[in-house]
């Protein structure tokens with residue numbers, strides 16, 4: 001292998017970049033500051049329960065991950081789907097769990113009957129759904145917040161009781177700042193094409209009916225993916241467990257400082273969070289660094305509680321619940337793992353995972369484990385009537401882990417792309433740019449590996 005790229009970050013983004021580069025005949029040196037690879041992806045196995053520290057699944061509609069799994073020694077044979085027969089999500093309203101109507105596509109009713117029968121919406125919201133169908137096509141010159149898009153189409157109740165909790169659950173974000181163009185691109189397209197989001201959703205359903213489950217994961221947990229990548233890159237990748245502390249430009253490319261030792265290459269891939277990448281670049285690429293520093297992040301705390309099922313006193317008849325801001329004490333969302341992925345938890349146990357995000361996470365990052373457990377248990381008692389004591393638990397704090405695609409994110413992306421054109425050989429991979437999920441990271445890694453190959457071919461000819 002002639003080339004050798006430098007990769008900073010050993011999460012799924014860095015590992016898959018190393019993997020795709022290896023397949024193209026380019027070797028890598030991958031730097032990871034912690035003593036384990038995988039980043040946010042980690043699966044603990046305790047008393048035969050598979051408990052995820054970070055992502056628990058990926059969206060089936062994004063095929064790149066399934067394709068990668070196929071190439072990773074038959075990992076695709078371990079793909080499991082979520083138990084969609086039991087798929088029901090509850091929203092907390094007036095302190096009670098109210099089922100989200102069937103057929104909703106995020107905050108858009110895809111079926112009339114369930115939306116009209118639902119206790120989640122007032123009569124005036126239901127009338128608003130009817131009127132929304134007559135909206136005229138609209139092209140907006142500017143990006144707007146998700147909050148404004150949803151309020152203009154459906155009003156405050158849908159914003160508060162659907163959009164806001166859904167976005168907190170997925171992005172750890174705030175509808176008042178998130179960008180409609182980046183986060184709800186398909187709804188912005190419906191608005192432009194048909195005016196009505198309801199008609200847009202229905203039209204799309206007619207053209208492409210959904211097949212199979214909504215979420216996928218791996219029989220051995222999400223870590224099966226990063227473990228398989230680690231095995232696959234061994235041949236082409238030197239893994240160095242050191243923190244990169246500085247980056248400089250050289251005449252032929254880039255060099256990175258790992259504990260005083262400099263490593264050089266024509267290609268440097270920053271697969272660490274944007275805030276970390278920005279700090280590293282500093283003066284070496286000041287324009288890029290300034291854009292990266294402008295991408296805000298929020299923090300998350302994940303607490304998983306495992307109970308003896310017999311003591312739970314709740315049927316776990318769905319995938320979990322979301323808590324709108326005005327109803328929230330600590331937990332923003334909870335996943336009922338035993339129902340969403342039954343094969344992960346032995347029948348004798350019930351496992352529930354709580355997300356603490358946004359301001360609550362910021363406030364509680366330094367709280368003790370015991371205090372956090374008490375707060376989560378208090379919410380489960382209040383909302384689900386669970387009084388029993390968990391048999392065991394896991395707890396992970398993920399500070400500054402969830403990038404926020406705020407209004408103007410797309411323009412920032414364009415400015416970043418322009419700034420990168422003056423930095424040949426510098427590449428950014430991760431969830432801060434073009435999609436926040438694991439499949440998005442893998443797709444960007446694949447594209448980056450291809451462009452490194454293309455660039456090296458251009459230079460040799």
Ligand SMILES: Cc1cc2nc3c(=O)[nH]c(=O)nc-3n(C[C@H](O)[C@H](O)[C@H](O)COP(=O)(O)OP(=O)(O)OC[C@H]3O[C@@H](n4cnc5c(N)ncnc54)[C@H](O)[C@@H]3O)c2cc1C
Pocket residue numbers: 008009010011012013014031032033034038039040041053054055056057058059242243244245271272273276280300302398401402429430431436437438439441
């Ligand atoms: C709580 C939570 C739940 C999520 N759930 C889902 C889900 O269900 N489905 C889904 O698709 N996505 C989910 N996501 C998003 C998903 O986890 C991420 O998109 C993805 O894991 C990001 O991977 P990454 O490799 O880009 O970053 P990371 O996993 O953060 O890895 C970056 C790595 O870079 C290392 N690093 C940083 N700085 C340096 C340095 N200077 N030198 C060397 N190493 C460095 C870090 O130690 C880290 O290991 C979730 C995210 C969070 C926070």
